[in-house]
Amino acid sequence: MAIRLSNQDADFETRFSELLAGKREVSEDVDHIVRDILDDVRVRGDAAVLEYTARFDRLDVTDMAELKVSEARVDEAMKQVPQATLDALILARDRIQSHHARQMPKDDRYTDPIGVELGSRWTAVESVGLYVPGGLASYPSSVLMNAVPAKVAGVERIAMVVPSPDGQLNPQVLAAARIAGVSEIYCIGGAQAVAALAYGTDTIAPVSKVVGPGNAFVAAAKRRVFGTVGIDMIAGPSEVLVVADADNDPDWLAADLLAQAEHDAVAQSILITDSADLATAVEEAVERQLKILPKAEIAGASWRDFGAVIVVDDLEQAFPLVNRIAAEHLELAVADPEAMLDKVRNAGAVFLGRYTPEAIGDYVGGSNHVLPTARSARFSSGLSVLDFVKRTSILKCNAENLRQIGPAAIALGEAEGLAGHARSVAIRLNL
Amino acid sequence: MAIRLSNQDADFETRFSELLAGKREVSEDVDHIVRDILDDVRVRGDAAVLEYTARFDRLDVTDMAELKVSEARVDEAMKQVPQATLDALILARDRIQSHHARQMPKDDRYTDPIGVELGSRWTAVESVGLYVPGGLASYPSSVLMNAVPAKVAGVERIAMVVPSPDGQLNPQVLAAARIAGVSEIYCIGGAQAVAALAYGTDTIAPVSKVVGPGNAFVAAAKRRVFGTVGIDMIAGPSEVLVVADADNDPDWLAADLLAQAEHDAVAQSILITDSADLATAVEEAVERQLKILPKAEIAGASWRDFGAVIVVDDLEQAFPLVNRIAAEHLELAVADPEAMLDKVRNAGAVFLGRYTPEAIGDYVGGSNHVLPTARSARFSSGLSVLDFVKRTSILKCNAENLRQIGPAAIALGEAEGLAGHARSVAIRLNL
Structure with a gap:
């Protein structure tokens, strides 16, 4: 059961501040291990990558060529994935493409009143490395969300790495790579894969930027190679904030809160409403749905440990709270979401109205699902074409x-x- | 004397690669010291800031109020700075403002063919902390280059920190802060100032993003608070690459190379030309000018240790090298710089033609002088209005x-x- 706050409570500000300050991630101190792996791959290249892959992924491979995924293997994966999934991936790819094409910045060149010529000129990053986790969190949608904006930007080379522990490789991920237009794929992972992308080896040419989610080792490696290459954000656990008036189906809202919670035991789902009755109805619906949800254990832990239901007198009062929370995902399940949108200053993505569950944005809405977490929407944005281009100033x-x-x-x-x-x-x- | 390479040499590729790979910065391992300072300021706030300021800046102050710079002190600084300098700062401010106003991204809202509404909505970061170094590298131009884009973006609050070791404070920096529209100024520096901005204290409200240059302690502190707040890039030593045809005054080019070199003994100045005669004439001009340059010791060390002159058969051959170097500043001192500009993929800023010395961009051109160093122009851009806004995706x-x-x-x-x-x-x- 999530905590329940009301802005009528005397201790509301204290409890709300505690909610904001709450740490959901235990930071693993893997930095010294990662440093050694990076140094080793920088010096010994392929040989080091092969050794770490043998050790961590239990792959008995002696030649990097065996770790490069062949076109034939991707062809095979395309056959293994059900047509309905392929069709959904293609629909998603096309919608992501259309939306991101609008983000392409335009060059600017002008002459000022005294005749000085100035300008801004945008060019694509030449090559990008895309990290895709293996195992459970190996999501084809994530391949699309990272690779398609890079393609739209004009990146010539996208080198994808995905670990294949014990030789296991998710065919959906290979299919998504094909559909997104990834150039090369290597079955490597962890800090050694990040090092190979950043420094290059005999087999893998170095890239200019590394993007994509990963575990603590991958995140630490990305922080360390930052400077040698560019990196995207270091994403934390996912979160949703639902602002709802009384006129909602509690089951719909409960489903949205649980969709977020099922990602991770440290995910966070928060409901703000002006109806104490709705709040109670949603809490009850969550409990009912947890009984039938396959990932009930994860979602239940997330809801119990990090979920929150906040009742306010008036939805007007929700907005200072919304902007302090600065959620990755914000649903406005209210009668007039447009009017409320004007009051939102800090949010990664906003989902307007009762028919826009956040999961639409995860897959097929067209906007990017790589969004700022842990209140970083106060100062940063979701992944976009801008992450794959850079601007040169011009002066004459x-x-x-x-x-x-x-x-x-x-x-x-x-x-x-x-x-x-x-x-x-x-x-x-x-x- | 800088090294001389020619693309006719058998070992050219090896030597050019060495030039690219050369490390100019000795990284100081101050991370554990910085961690302790950050933790201390987070827990003890003002009291910790006061103690570190007493220790590192030798300021015997017992109340944070004394470290806040009063309007009266800024008024005083405005009187101390010569009118010619104030006029130059105002000209620079106005030109930076005009140029950066063009960078403001536009909101986008549209309905796709099936009726789904999508959009991107830009909002300013609410508050920004601006770090300004004390002592030698305390530059008023740097205050303008960081604060003006934030103002243009619509940032409501700009809190500036600048250490005043032994009570010394550069009045030019205070004047620039006034001219740029900085909201508050505190005489604190180092990791303790970064911590105060990121975490907040009783006296200093926390900000959402910290920008500005600093020493190794400041850089390490920025890396550590990243996530809690946004940060700008971690800038390395400055660099210029001059591409010149035979038809140049060697004294002009030598002056440009030395303007870069005088910044720092680890700055880097490189000349690429298709004329061996010009190369020699520039080398000689550098030696002559070093005799009269006030900062000859620094500039001479930079030129000797990191300078390079590269002679190519044909300027066409310069461009693969230019794009591999990915310089912070690129001057195209050639007859048709526009034609060459099309071949430039990686550069922080390009200065076109013989009458655009890089120093114009440092001060009054209007473009930003905070630019990607150390080859990071391959994947990143100079400071702009985009660094002070963030985008929210909209889906309906x-x-x-x-x-x-x-x-x-x-x-x-x-x-x-x-x-x-x-x-x-x-x-x-x-x-």
Whole structure:
């Protein structure tokens, strides 16, 4: 049973602050292990990758070529996956593509009033490494959500890594890679895979950026290679915040809260409503649905340990709370969601109205499901085409306008004690 | 004397690769010290900040109020700074503002062919902390380059921290803060200042993002608070790459190379030209100018240890090298810089033609001088308005279009073993 708060309670602010401050992740200290693996792969390349793969994934392989997934194996995977799943993946791919195409930033080039030319020019990152977890969290939808924006951006090469412990490889993930247009796939994982992507080996050419979710080893490796390559965000456990008026079917809302909770025992589902009756009805519906949910153990633990139901007098009062929570996913299950949207400042994605369950956004809505967690929507955004392009500034002066703005640059160079800066301008103006 | 390479040399590729791989920064291992400072400030707040400030900045202060810079002190600073410098700062501020205003991303809201509504909505980060180094590297231009884009984005609160060792505070920095519209200023620095901004204290309200350059302690602190707050890039030593044809004044190019070199003994200046004669003339001009440059010791060390002159047969051959170097600053001092610009894939900022010395971009060009260093222009961009806004995805289905795309979401939820996801869609479709 989740906690229940009411903004009428005397201790509401204290308890709400505790809810916000609550840590849901136990950080594993794997940094020193990861450092050694990275150093080893940087020095010994393929040989080190093979050894770690033998040790951690129990694969008896002596040649990296065996770890590269052949086109034939992907063909085979396409046959193994049911047509309905392939069709759903293709629908998802197409919708993600259409939505992300609108995110492509435009170059800007202009001349200012005194004749200085300025501009911003966007180019795609040349190569991207995509980490896909093995085992339970090996999701084909995640392959699409990471690879399709990169393709839309114009990334030429997408190298995917996915561990195959004991040789097990999810054919859905290979099918999704094919559908998304991934260029190469290697059956490696963990810190050694991140190292191979960042530093390169004889077999795997280095990439410029590494994206995708992973366990504590992968996250620590990404933090460490950051700088050598770019990385995406380090995602925490998933979360949903549902804001609901009284006029909702409690079963629908309970299903949404549990869809989030089933991800992970440290996922978090929160309901804010102005109806204490609805709150109670949803709590009861959650308990009923937990009886039939296959992942009831995980979802039940998440709901019990991190779930929360917050009753407010008036939904107007929900918005300061919504913006402090800064949820990854925010559902507005209310009569006029548009009016409420204007009050939302911090959220990864907003799902408007009663017919937009968050799971639509996970799969086929078209928007990205890689979103800022752990209140980071206060300062960051979901994955987008912008993560796969970079901007170059352009500046062009001529002799005349350099004469107009140059003296100010000389003044600032001198004020900052950088005479060489001042001189590089002055010398062109015969000053 | 910088190294000289020619692409005619048999060992060119090896030596060029070595140049690329060269480490210019000695990473100081201050991480455990920084961890303790962060933990201490998180727990003890103002009291800890006061103690570290007393210890590291030798300030005998017992009340945080004394570390808050008053409006009167800023008024005083405005009087101390020469009018020519103030005028130059105001010109720079206005030009930075105009350029960055064009970077503001536009909201997007649309309905797709089946009636699903989608969108992207941009909002400003609410509060930003701006770190400004004390001592030598305390540059007013850096205050403008960090604060103005935040103001343009709509950030409501900009809290600046700047250490004042022994009570010394650069009035130019205070003047720049006033001119840029900084909201509050505290005379604190180091990891304790980053902690105060990220976690908040009784005196300093926490911010959502911390930006600005700093020493190894500040960089380590920023890495550690990342997640609790957003951070900008961790900048490395500065660098310039000048591509020049034969038709250049060697003194101008030498001045540009030295303007970069004077920043730091680990800065890097590289010249690529198709004229061996120009190369020699520039090398000689550098030596001549070093005799009169105030910061000759720093600039000379940088040029000797990290400078490079690369002669190519033909400037066409420069571009694969330019894109591998991925310089922070790239000058195209050639007859037709526009034609060359099309071949540039990786660069932080490009300065076109003979009349655009890089120093113009440092101060008054209007583009940002916070740019990706150490080859990170392969995957990242300079500071911009985008660093101070975040995007929320919007999705809205109705009963009809949920019926169209919902079954694909159900199929994928089931394929991924997430029955709760499937159920949250199915329950709305009576499936």
